[in-house]
Amino acid sequence: MNKSVNKNILFENFAGRATPLQKKLIEAWIQEPSNKELYYEWLDEWENQFIQILPDVDAALEKSLLKIEHSEQVFSVANQTTSPSFFNKNRTWFAIAATITVCISIGLFLGKNYILYQNYQTTFGEIEKIELSDGSQITLNANSSLKVPRFGFGNSIREVLLTGEANFSVKHTFDNKRFIVKTDKNFEIEVLGTEFNVNARQKDAKVVLNKGKIQLNYKDGKVAKKITMKPGDLVVIDQKGQLNLKEVPQPQIFSAWKEQRFIFDETSLLEVATMIEENFGLTIKFRENFLAKRTITGTFHAENADELLQVIAELLEINYNRQNNNVTFFE
Protein backbone atom coordinates (compact mmCIF):
# COMPACT_ATOMS: atom_id res chain seq x y z
CA MET A 1 0.00 0.00 0.00
CA ASN A 2 1.34 3.37 -1.06
CA LYS A 3 1.68 5.60 1.99
CA SER A 4 3.90 8.26 0.51
CA VAL A 5 1.36 10.98 1.21
CA ASN A 6 0.13 11.95 4.63
CA LYS A 7 -2.59 14.29 5.75
CA ASN A 8 -0.22 17.25 6.10
CA ILE A 9 0.94 17.10 2.53
CA LEU A 10 -2.60 16.81 1.28
CA PHE A 11 -3.78 19.72 3.43
CA GLU A 12 -0.91 21.81 2.08
CA ASN A 13 -2.03 20.84 -1.40
CA PHE A 14 -5.61 21.94 -0.72
CA ALA A 15 -4.29 25.22 0.62
CA GLY A 16 -2.33 25.71 -2.60
CA ARG A 17 1.06 25.33 -0.93
CA ALA A 18 2.16 21.96 -2.31
CA THR A 19 5.27 21.93 -4.48
CA PRO A 20 5.09 20.51 -8.01
CA LEU A 21 6.97 17.44 -6.77
CA GLN A 22 4.52 16.91 -3.94
CA LYS A 23 1.70 17.15 -6.46
CA LYS A 24 3.34 14.41 -8.52
CA LEU A 25 3.57 12.34 -5.38
CA ILE A 26 -0.11 12.84 -4.66
CA GLU A 27 -1.04 11.99 -8.21
CA ALA A 28 0.75 8.66 -7.97
CA TRP A 29 -0.68 8.04 -4.53
CA ILE A 30 -4.33 8.53 -5.62
CA GLN A 31 -3.95 5.76 -8.20
CA GLU A 32 -4.81 3.34 -5.44
CA PRO A 33 -8.56 3.24 -4.87
CA SER A 34 -8.19 3.17 -1.09
CA ASN A 35 -6.04 6.30 -1.28
CA LYS A 36 -8.60 7.98 -3.48
CA GLU A 37 -11.10 7.37 -0.71
CA LEU A 38 -8.61 8.78 1.74
CA TYR A 39 -8.17 11.84 -0.45
CA TYR A 40 -11.89 12.62 -0.27
CA GLU A 41 -12.00 11.81 3.42
CA TRP A 42 -9.24 14.31 4.09
CA LEU A 43 -10.79 16.82 1.73
CA ASP A 44 -13.96 16.60 3.78
CA GLU A 45 -11.96 16.98 6.99
CA TRP A 46 -10.14 19.98 5.56
CA GLU A 47 -13.37 21.63 4.46
CA ASN A 48 -14.82 21.11 7.92
CA GLN A 49 -11.75 22.67 9.52
CA PHE A 50 -11.62 25.66 7.22
CA ILE A 51 -15.28 26.26 6.62
CA GLN A 52 -16.14 29.12 4.26
CA ILE A 53 -19.87 29.67 4.49
CA LEU A 54 -22.54 28.63 6.93
CA PRO A 55 -25.62 27.58 5.02
CA ASP A 56 -28.80 26.82 6.93
CA VAL A 57 -28.69 23.03 6.79
CA ASP A 58 -32.15 22.52 8.28
CA ALA A 59 -33.78 24.82 5.76
CA ALA A 60 -31.88 23.24 2.88
CA LEU A 61 -32.84 19.74 4.02
CA GLU A 62 -36.46 20.74 4.33
CA LYS A 63 -36.40 22.24 0.84
CA SER A 64 -34.75 19.13 -0.54
CA LEU A 65 -37.23 16.75 1.11
CA LEU A 66 -40.08 18.86 -0.20
CA LYS A 67 -38.69 18.65 -3.71
CA ILE A 68 -38.42 14.88 -3.43
CA GLU A 69 -41.94 14.63 -2.09
CA HIS A 70 -43.36 16.81 -4.84
CA SER A 71 -41.48 15.09 -7.60
CA GLU A 72 -43.02 11.85 -6.39
CA GLN A 73 -46.47 13.36 -5.89
CA VAL A 74 -46.77 15.17 -9.17
CA PHE A 75 -45.27 12.26 -11.04
CA SER A 76 -48.69 11.37 -12.40
CA VAL A 77 -49.60 14.94 -13.18
CA ALA A 78 -46.30 15.52 -14.93
CA ASN A 79 -46.93 12.52 -17.15
CA GLN A 80 -49.98 14.10 -18.66
CA THR A 81 -47.84 16.78 -20.13
CA THR A 82 -44.43 15.28 -20.81
CA SER A 83 -43.16 14.92 -24.31
CA PRO A 84 -43.94 11.85 -26.43
CA SER A 85 -40.41 10.55 -26.00
CA PHE A 86 -41.30 9.81 -22.40
CA PHE A 87 -43.70 7.00 -23.02
CA ASN A 88 -41.62 5.60 -25.83
CA LYS A 89 -38.94 4.91 -23.30
CA ASN A 90 -41.16 3.99 -20.39
CA ARG A 91 -44.27 2.46 -21.82
CA THR A 92 -45.17 0.44 -18.76
CA TRP A 93 -44.57 3.30 -16.42
CA PHE A 94 -46.81 5.46 -18.49
CA ALA A 95 -49.63 2.95 -18.34
CA ILE A 96 -49.41 2.76 -14.57
CA ALA A 97 -49.16 6.49 -14.19
CA ALA A 98 -52.10 7.08 -16.49
CA THR A 99 -54.31 4.89 -14.32
CA ILE A 100 -53.35 6.82 -11.26
CA THR A 101 -54.10 10.05 -13.06
CA VAL A 102 -57.63 9.02 -13.76
CA CYS A 103 -58.31 8.28 -10.12
CA ILE A 104 -56.85 11.57 -9.02
CA SER A 105 -58.80 13.48 -11.62
CA ILE A 106 -62.08 12.10 -10.33
CA GLY A 107 -61.18 12.92 -6.75
CA LEU A 108 -59.92 16.39 -7.43
CA PHE A 109 -62.02 17.27 -10.41
CA LEU A 110 -63.59 20.41 -8.98
CA GLY A 111 -60.76 21.83 -6.98
CA LYS A 112 -58.03 20.45 -9.19
CA ASN A 113 -57.05 23.60 -10.98
CA TYR A 114 -57.06 25.61 -7.82
CA ILE A 115 -54.96 23.10 -5.94
CA LEU A 116 -52.47 22.40 -8.70
CA TYR A 117 -52.01 25.83 -10.19
CA GLN A 118 -51.39 29.34 -9.11
CA ASN A 119 -53.54 31.37 -11.45
CA TYR A 120 -52.73 34.90 -12.59
CA GLN A 121 -55.54 36.66 -14.41
CA THR A 122 -55.80 40.12 -15.90
CA THR A 123 -59.00 41.87 -16.89
CA PHE A 124 -59.47 44.26 -19.79
CA GLY A 125 -57.04 47.15 -19.80
CA GLU A 126 -54.90 45.66 -17.01
CA ILE A 127 -51.24 44.64 -17.28
CA GLU A 128 -49.59 42.53 -14.59
CA LYS A 129 -45.92 41.83 -13.96
CA ILE A 130 -45.13 38.43 -12.48
CA GLU A 131 -41.88 37.06 -11.15
CA LEU A 132 -41.69 33.28 -10.91
CA SER A 133 -39.77 31.41 -8.25
CA ASP A 134 -36.95 30.72 -10.72
CA GLY A 135 -36.46 34.46 -11.35
CA SER A 136 -38.15 34.52 -14.75
CA GLN A 137 -40.12 37.69 -15.45
CA ILE A 138 -43.44 37.59 -17.17
CA THR A 139 -45.60 40.53 -18.19
CA LEU A 140 -49.18 39.49 -18.70
CA ASN A 141 -51.17 41.63 -21.12
CA ALA A 142 -54.81 42.53 -20.65
CA ASN A 143 -57.50 39.85 -20.75
CA SER A 144 -55.05 37.00 -20.32
CA SER A 145 -54.28 34.31 -17.80
CA LEU A 146 -51.22 32.37 -16.77
CA LYS A 147 -51.23 29.16 -14.78
CA VAL A 148 -48.13 28.13 -12.87
CA PRO A 149 -47.96 24.74 -11.12
CA ARG A 150 -47.86 25.15 -7.35
CA PHE A 151 -45.90 21.95 -6.95
CA GLY A 152 -42.86 20.78 -8.73
CA PHE A 153 -42.31 23.95 -10.76
CA GLY A 154 -38.70 23.86 -11.76
CA ASN A 155 -37.98 20.33 -10.55
CA SER A 156 -37.15 18.90 -13.91
CA ILE A 157 -38.87 21.22 -16.34
CA ARG A 158 -40.52 24.56 -15.84
CA GLU A 159 -43.93 24.64 -17.38
CA VAL A 160 -46.63 27.32 -17.53
CA LEU A 161 -49.95 27.55 -19.30
CA LEU A 162 -50.89 30.75 -21.13
CA THR A 163 -54.13 32.01 -22.56
CA GLY A 164 -54.00 35.45 -24.15
CA GLU A 165 -50.79 37.39 -24.52
CA ALA A 166 -47.63 37.70 -22.46
CA ASN A 167 -44.02 38.69 -22.70
CA PHE A 168 -41.49 36.28 -21.21
CA SER A 169 -38.01 36.98 -19.98
CA VAL A 170 -36.85 33.53 -18.98
CA LYS A 171 -33.98 33.02 -16.59
CA HIS A 172 -31.48 30.39 -17.60
CA THR A 173 -30.74 27.94 -14.81
CA PHE A 174 -27.21 26.64 -14.55
CA ASP A 175 -28.45 23.10 -15.12
CA ASN A 176 -30.35 24.10 -18.27
CA LYS A 177 -33.84 23.35 -17.07
CA ARG A 178 -36.28 23.61 -19.93
CA PHE A 179 -38.98 26.24 -19.77
CA ILE A 180 -42.15 25.41 -21.65
CA VAL A 181 -45.05 27.71 -22.42
CA LYS A 182 -48.16 25.73 -23.21
CA THR A 183 -51.11 27.38 -24.89
CA ASP A 184 -54.67 26.29 -25.51
CA LYS A 185 -53.84 26.53 -29.20
CA ASN A 186 -52.14 23.61 -30.87
CA PHE A 187 -48.63 24.77 -30.15
CA GLU A 188 -46.18 25.15 -27.31
CA ILE A 189 -42.86 26.92 -26.89
CA GLU A 190 -39.73 25.47 -25.42
CA VAL A 191 -36.88 27.66 -24.22
CA LEU A 192 -33.70 27.91 -22.26
CA GLY A 193 -33.03 31.53 -21.34
CA THR A 194 -34.52 34.16 -23.54
CA GLU A 195 -36.98 36.94 -24.16
CA PHE A 196 -40.01 36.57 -26.35
CA ASN A 197 -43.61 37.53 -26.82
CA VAL A 198 -46.50 35.11 -27.19
CA ASN A 199 -49.94 36.07 -28.36
CA ALA A 200 -52.28 33.10 -28.22
CA ARG A 201 -55.59 34.86 -28.47
CA GLN A 202 -58.73 33.93 -30.37
CA LYS A 203 -57.60 34.91 -33.86
CA ASP A 204 -54.13 34.32 -35.24
CA ALA A 205 -51.51 33.37 -32.68
CA LYS A 206 -48.15 35.16 -32.82
CA VAL A 207 -44.79 34.37 -31.31
CA VAL A 208 -41.98 36.89 -31.55
CA LEU A 209 -38.46 36.27 -30.31
CA ASN A 210 -36.37 39.17 -29.00
CA LYS A 211 -33.32 37.36 -27.62
CA GLY A 212 -31.93 33.85 -27.35
CA LYS A 213 -33.36 30.82 -29.03
CA ILE A 214 -36.66 28.98 -28.73
CA GLN A 215 -38.26 25.96 -30.19
CA LEU A 216 -41.87 25.91 -31.26
CA ASN A 217 -43.63 22.57 -31.06
CA TYR A 218 -46.86 22.39 -33.03
CA LYS A 219 -49.18 19.97 -34.69
CA ASP A 220 -49.70 19.82 -38.42
CA GLY A 221 -52.79 17.70 -38.60
CA LYS A 222 -51.82 14.88 -36.29
CA VAL A 223 -48.11 15.07 -36.92
CA ALA A 224 -46.01 16.70 -34.21
CA LYS A 225 -43.56 19.16 -35.73
CA LYS A 226 -41.11 21.68 -34.44
CA ILE A 227 -39.19 24.67 -35.67
CA THR A 228 -36.35 26.59 -34.08
CA MET A 229 -36.69 30.36 -33.97
CA LYS A 230 -33.89 32.90 -33.87
CA PRO A 231 -34.06 36.51 -32.68
CA GLY A 232 -36.20 38.70 -34.92
CA ASP A 233 -38.34 35.81 -36.09
CA LEU A 234 -42.09 36.18 -36.05
CA VAL A 235 -44.26 33.11 -36.35
CA VAL A 236 -47.94 33.51 -37.10
CA ILE A 237 -50.21 30.54 -36.62
CA ASP A 238 -53.59 31.05 -38.23
CA GLN A 239 -56.89 29.56 -37.16
CA LYS A 240 -56.39 26.52 -39.37
CA GLY A 241 -53.07 25.82 -37.70
CA GLN A 242 -51.01 26.93 -40.69
CA LEU A 243 -47.63 28.24 -39.72
CA ASN A 244 -45.94 31.23 -41.27
CA LEU A 245 -42.46 32.42 -40.36
CA LYS A 246 -41.09 35.81 -41.28
CA GLU A 247 -38.33 38.08 -40.08
CA VAL A 248 -39.18 41.38 -38.48
CA PRO A 249 -36.58 44.15 -38.20
CA GLN A 250 -37.71 45.32 -34.77
CA PRO A 251 -39.06 42.42 -32.73
CA GLN A 252 -39.36 44.63 -29.64
CA ILE A 253 -42.34 46.50 -31.10
CA PHE A 254 -44.40 43.38 -30.47
CA SER A 255 -43.91 43.79 -26.75
CA ALA A 256 -44.37 47.56 -26.70
CA TRP A 257 -47.69 47.00 -24.94
CA LYS A 258 -45.64 46.34 -21.81
CA GLU A 259 -45.09 50.09 -21.58
CA GLN A 260 -48.62 50.80 -22.75
CA ARG A 261 -47.29 51.87 -26.09
CA PHE A 262 -48.98 50.87 -29.28
CA ILE A 263 -46.87 50.61 -32.38
CA PHE A 264 -48.50 50.38 -35.76
CA ASP A 265 -46.75 50.05 -39.07
CA GLU A 266 -49.16 50.20 -41.97
CA THR A 267 -51.55 48.33 -39.74
CA SER A 268 -55.11 48.12 -40.97
CA LEU A 269 -57.81 49.58 -38.81
CA LEU A 270 -59.40 46.13 -38.76
CA GLU A 271 -56.30 44.67 -37.09
CA VAL A 272 -56.14 47.59 -34.68
CA ALA A 273 -59.80 47.06 -33.87
CA THR A 274 -59.19 43.37 -33.15
CA MET A 275 -56.35 44.30 -30.84
CA ILE A 276 -58.53 46.80 -28.98
CA GLU A 277 -61.31 44.26 -28.68
CA GLU A 278 -58.95 41.71 -27.17
CA ASN A 279 -57.19 44.08 -24.82
CA PHE A 280 -59.98 46.32 -23.67
CA GLY A 281 -63.04 44.11 -24.07
CA LEU A 282 -64.84 46.39 -26.50
CA THR A 283 -66.86 45.48 -29.56
CA ILE A 284 -65.91 47.53 -32.58
CA LYS A 285 -67.98 48.07 -35.70
CA PHE A 286 -67.51 50.08 -38.87
CA ARG A 287 -70.46 51.93 -40.30
CA GLU A 288 -68.66 52.17 -43.65
CA ASN A 289 -66.83 48.96 -44.51
CA PHE A 290 -63.97 50.64 -46.38
CA LEU A 291 -62.82 52.23 -43.10
CA ALA A 292 -61.56 48.84 -41.96
CA LYS A 293 -59.00 48.90 -44.76
CA ARG A 294 -57.42 52.21 -43.88
CA THR A 295 -53.99 51.91 -42.30
CA ILE A 296 -52.19 53.53 -39.38
CA THR A 297 -48.47 54.06 -38.83
CA GLY A 298 -46.85 55.43 -35.70
CA THR A 299 -46.22 54.95 -32.00
CA PHE A 300 -48.87 55.91 -29.51
CA HIS A 301 -48.99 55.95 -25.77
CA ALA A 302 -52.38 55.24 -24.30
CA GLU A 303 -53.40 54.38 -20.78
CA ASN A 304 -56.87 53.25 -21.71
CA ALA A 305 -59.14 52.45 -24.63
CA ASP A 306 -60.58 55.95 -24.90
CA GLU A 307 -57.19 57.56 -25.29
CA LEU A 308 -56.33 55.14 -28.05
CA LEU A 309 -59.66 55.54 -29.83
CA GLN A 310 -59.27 59.30 -29.74
CA VAL A 311 -55.79 59.19 -31.23
CA ILE A 312 -56.91 56.89 -34.03
CA ALA A 313 -59.94 58.98 -34.85
CA GLU A 314 -57.89 62.17 -34.98
CA LEU A 315 -55.21 60.59 -37.09
CA LEU A 316 -57.56 59.21 -39.69
CA GLU A 317 -59.87 62.20 -39.41
CA ILE A 318 -62.85 60.01 -38.73
CA ASN A 319 -65.35 59.88 -35.90
CA TYR A 320 -66.33 57.31 -33.36
CA ASN A 321 -69.14 56.78 -31.02
CA ARG A 322 -68.87 54.78 -27.82
CA GLN A 323 -71.81 53.43 -25.91
CA ASN A 324 -70.77 51.26 -23.01
CA ASN A 325 -68.61 48.63 -24.67
CA ASN A 326 -69.81 49.17 -28.20
CA VAL A 327 -67.77 51.39 -30.45
CA THR A 328 -68.65 52.43 -33.98
CA PHE A 329 -66.27 54.17 -36.34
CA PHE A 330 -67.83 56.36 -39.02
CA GLU A 331 -66.81 59.06 -41.48
Add this chain to the structure above:
Amino acid sequence: MIERLKKQPKDIEPHLRVNNDEADDSITLDSEIFIRETFKQNPHKGYELLFRRYYRALCSHAVRFVYSKEVAEDIVGDVFLVLWKNKVYEKINTSFRAYLYASVRNRALNYLQWEFKKEVDIDTLPENNQNQIFEETPQTMLQFDELFQKIENSITALPPQCQRVFLMSRFENKKNREIADELEIALKTVEAHIMKALAQMRNSLNGY
Protein backbone atom coordinates in the same frame (compact mmCIF):
# COMPACT_ATOMS: atom_id res chain seq x y z
CA MET B 1 1.19 4.67 13.56
CA ILE B 2 4.94 4.27 13.34
CA GLU B 3 5.17 4.72 17.07
CA ARG B 4 2.54 2.13 17.66
CA LEU B 5 4.33 -0.32 15.43
CA LYS B 6 7.58 0.20 17.25
CA LYS B 7 6.03 -0.91 20.46
CA GLN B 8 5.09 -4.29 19.02
CA PRO B 9 7.46 -7.26 19.48
CA LYS B 10 9.50 -7.65 16.34
CA ASP B 11 8.48 -11.15 15.28
CA ILE B 12 4.82 -10.41 14.87
CA GLU B 13 5.30 -7.04 13.26
CA PRO B 14 4.52 -8.05 9.63
CA HIS B 15 1.34 -9.71 10.68
CA LEU B 16 0.25 -6.73 12.71
CA ARG B 17 1.03 -4.43 9.89
CA VAL B 18 -1.47 -6.30 7.76
CA ASN B 19 -4.02 -6.06 10.51
CA ASN B 20 -3.40 -2.38 10.88
CA ASP B 21 -3.92 -1.79 7.21
CA GLU B 22 -7.22 -3.55 7.32
CA ALA B 23 -8.17 -1.55 10.35
CA ASP B 24 -7.38 1.65 8.47
CA ASP B 25 -9.59 0.64 5.58
CA SER B 26 -12.47 -0.31 7.75
CA ILE B 27 -12.26 3.00 9.57
CA THR B 28 -12.62 4.78 6.23
CA LEU B 29 -15.75 2.87 5.44
CA ASP B 30 -16.97 2.67 9.01
CA SER B 31 -17.69 6.36 9.30
CA GLU B 32 -20.40 5.84 6.69
CA ILE B 33 -21.53 2.35 7.63
CA PHE B 34 -24.35 3.65 9.76
CA ILE B 35 -25.63 5.80 6.91
CA ARG B 36 -25.41 2.84 4.53
CA GLU B 37 -27.35 0.60 6.88
CA THR B 38 -30.01 3.26 7.33
CA PHE B 39 -30.38 3.63 3.56
CA LYS B 40 -31.08 -0.11 3.35
CA GLN B 41 -33.82 0.05 5.95
CA ASN B 42 -35.29 3.47 5.38
CA PRO B 43 -33.98 5.45 2.39
CA HIS B 44 -35.66 8.68 3.50
CA LYS B 45 -33.96 8.53 6.87
CA GLY B 46 -30.65 7.60 5.24
CA TYR B 47 -30.98 10.56 2.91
CA GLU B 48 -31.53 12.88 5.84
CA LEU B 49 -28.49 11.56 7.70
CA LEU B 50 -26.32 11.86 4.61
CA PHE B 51 -27.55 15.37 3.94
CA ARG B 52 -26.83 16.53 7.47
CA ARG B 53 -23.42 14.92 7.45
CA TYR B 54 -22.06 16.48 4.25
CA TYR B 55 -24.22 19.42 3.15
CA ARG B 56 -22.29 22.17 4.88
CA ALA B 57 -18.80 21.05 3.92
CA LEU B 58 -19.90 20.41 0.33
CA CYS B 59 -21.32 23.93 0.06
CA SER B 60 -18.09 25.26 1.45
CA HIS B 61 -16.22 23.35 -1.21
CA ALA B 62 -18.53 24.38 -4.06
CA VAL B 63 -18.26 28.03 -3.10
CA ARG B 64 -14.51 27.96 -3.70
CA PHE B 65 -15.30 27.36 -7.37
CA VAL B 66 -18.39 29.44 -8.01
CA TYR B 67 -18.00 32.24 -5.46
CA SER B 68 -21.68 32.57 -4.77
CA LYS B 69 -23.49 31.13 -1.78
CA GLU B 70 -26.72 30.77 -3.67
CA VAL B 71 -25.17 28.93 -6.61
CA ALA B 72 -23.11 26.71 -4.29
CA GLU B 73 -26.24 25.68 -2.39
CA ASP B 74 -28.09 25.03 -5.64
CA ILE B 75 -25.30 22.82 -6.89
CA VAL B 76 -25.09 20.77 -3.71
CA GLY B 77 -28.89 20.55 -3.49
CA ASP B 78 -29.03 19.22 -7.04
CA VAL B 79 -26.30 16.68 -6.41
CA PHE B 80 -28.32 15.29 -3.50
CA LEU B 81 -31.49 15.21 -5.60
CA VAL B 82 -29.75 13.29 -8.37
CA LEU B 83 -28.46 10.83 -5.79
CA TRP B 84 -32.05 10.30 -4.70
CA LYS B 85 -33.75 10.22 -8.09
CA ASN B 86 -31.22 7.86 -9.66
CA LYS B 87 -31.15 5.74 -6.51
CA VAL B 88 -27.40 6.09 -6.46
CA TYR B 89 -27.41 4.79 -2.89
CA GLU B 90 -28.38 1.34 -4.19
CA LYS B 91 -25.52 0.94 -6.63
CA ILE B 92 -22.71 3.07 -5.27
CA ASN B 93 -19.37 1.27 -4.97
CA THR B 94 -17.32 4.05 -3.45
CA SER B 95 -18.02 6.00 -0.30
CA PHE B 96 -20.84 8.53 -0.44
CA ARG B 97 -18.22 11.13 0.35
CA ALA B 98 -16.17 10.39 -2.77
CA TYR B 99 -19.31 10.36 -4.91
CA LEU B 100 -20.66 13.61 -3.47
CA TYR B 101 -17.42 15.58 -3.68
CA ALA B 102 -16.70 14.41 -7.22
CA SER B 103 -20.26 15.27 -8.31
CA VAL B 104 -20.13 18.70 -6.72
CA ARG B 105 -16.84 19.45 -8.48
CA ASN B 106 -18.27 18.28 -11.76
CA ARG B 107 -21.33 20.41 -11.47
CA ALA B 108 -19.34 23.43 -10.32
CA LEU B 109 -17.16 23.20 -13.41
CA ASN B 110 -20.23 22.79 -15.61
CA TYR B 111 -21.65 25.90 -14.04
CA LEU B 112 -18.46 27.90 -14.54
CA GLN B 113 -18.25 26.87 -18.16
CA TRP B 114 -21.82 27.93 -18.61
CA GLU B 115 -21.46 31.25 -16.79
CA PHE B 116 -18.17 32.30 -18.31
CA LYS B 117 -17.86 30.62 -21.62
CA LYS B 118 -21.48 30.43 -22.66
CA GLU B 119 -20.58 27.30 -24.52
CA VAL B 120 -23.83 25.64 -23.71
CA ASP B 121 -26.07 25.88 -26.73
CA ILE B 122 -29.60 24.66 -27.04
CA ASP B 123 -28.72 22.60 -30.09
CA THR B 124 -25.75 20.83 -28.60
CA LEU B 125 -27.44 19.84 -25.36
CA PRO B 126 -27.86 16.13 -24.92
CA GLU B 127 -31.45 14.90 -24.95
CA ASN B 128 -31.73 14.16 -21.26
CA ASN B 129 -30.30 17.53 -20.23
CA GLN B 130 -27.64 15.84 -18.15
CA ASN B 131 -24.58 17.72 -17.13
CA GLN B 132 -21.38 16.83 -18.83
CA ILE B 133 -19.50 14.27 -16.79
CA PHE B 134 -15.76 14.63 -16.60
CA GLU B 135 -13.84 11.45 -16.22
CA GLU B 136 -12.18 11.21 -12.86
CA THR B 137 -8.48 10.48 -12.91
CA PRO B 138 -5.74 11.37 -10.41
CA GLN B 139 -4.76 14.11 -12.80
CA THR B 140 -8.22 15.66 -13.02
CA MET B 141 -8.60 15.46 -9.25
CA LEU B 142 -5.50 17.59 -8.82
CA GLN B 143 -6.61 19.89 -11.61
CA PHE B 144 -9.77 20.59 -9.64
CA ASP B 145 -7.59 21.52 -6.65
CA GLU B 146 -5.60 23.87 -8.83
CA LEU B 147 -8.71 25.38 -10.37
CA PHE B 148 -10.30 26.46 -7.11
CA GLN B 149 -6.96 27.80 -5.90
CA LYS B 150 -6.63 29.85 -9.08
CA ILE B 151 -10.11 31.24 -8.60
CA GLU B 152 -9.46 32.03 -4.94
CA ASN B 153 -6.20 33.72 -5.84
CA SER B 154 -7.86 35.80 -8.52
CA ILE B 155 -10.41 37.07 -6.00
CA THR B 156 -7.77 37.65 -3.33
CA ALA B 157 -5.73 39.69 -5.80
CA LEU B 158 -8.56 42.13 -6.44
CA PRO B 159 -8.20 45.67 -5.04
CA PRO B 160 -9.92 45.83 -1.62
CA GLN B 161 -12.91 47.93 -2.66
CA CYS B 162 -13.48 45.81 -5.75
CA GLN B 163 -13.32 42.63 -3.67
CA ARG B 164 -15.72 44.09 -1.13
CA VAL B 165 -18.27 45.05 -3.77
CA PHE B 166 -17.99 41.65 -5.45
CA LEU B 167 -18.50 39.71 -2.23
CA MET B 168 -21.46 41.91 -1.24
CA SER B 169 -23.02 41.21 -4.59
CA ARG B 170 -22.39 37.46 -4.52
CA PHE B 171 -22.87 36.67 -0.84
CA GLU B 172 -25.19 39.21 0.72
CA ASN B 173 -27.86 39.03 -1.93
CA LYS B 174 -27.65 42.76 -2.53
CA LYS B 175 -28.64 44.54 -5.69
CA ASN B 176 -26.08 46.84 -7.32
CA ARG B 177 -28.17 49.85 -6.34
CA GLU B 178 -28.15 48.82 -2.66
CA ILE B 179 -24.39 48.31 -2.71
CA ALA B 180 -23.88 51.72 -4.30
CA ASP B 181 -26.04 53.37 -1.64
CA GLU B 182 -24.38 51.53 1.23
CA LEU B 183 -20.83 52.29 0.14
CA GLU B 184 -21.79 55.74 -1.13
CA ILE B 185 -20.32 55.16 -4.56
CA ALA B 186 -21.79 55.50 -8.02
CA LEU B 187 -23.84 52.68 -9.51
CA LYS B 188 -21.51 52.67 -12.50
CA THR B 189 -18.55 52.08 -10.17
CA VAL B 190 -20.30 49.10 -8.58
CA GLU B 191 -20.96 47.64 -12.00
CA ALA B 192 -17.37 48.23 -13.05
CA HIS B 193 -16.04 46.48 -9.92
CA ILE B 194 -18.24 43.45 -10.51
CA MET B 195 -17.29 43.29 -14.16
CA LYS B 196 -13.65 43.39 -13.21
CA ALA B 197 -14.01 40.61 -10.64
CA LEU B 198 -15.89 38.43 -13.10
CA ALA B 199 -13.23 39.04 -15.73
CA GLN B 200 -10.60 37.85 -13.24
CA MET B 201 -12.61 34.71 -12.54
CA ARG B 202 -12.99 34.11 -16.25
CA ASN B 203 -9.23 34.42 -16.71
CA SER B 204 -8.52 31.78 -14.11
CA LEU B 205 -10.79 29.42 -16.06
CA ASN B 206 -8.55 29.47 -19.11
CA GLY B 207 -7.63 25.95 -20.07
CA TYR B 208 -10.54 24.30 -18.25
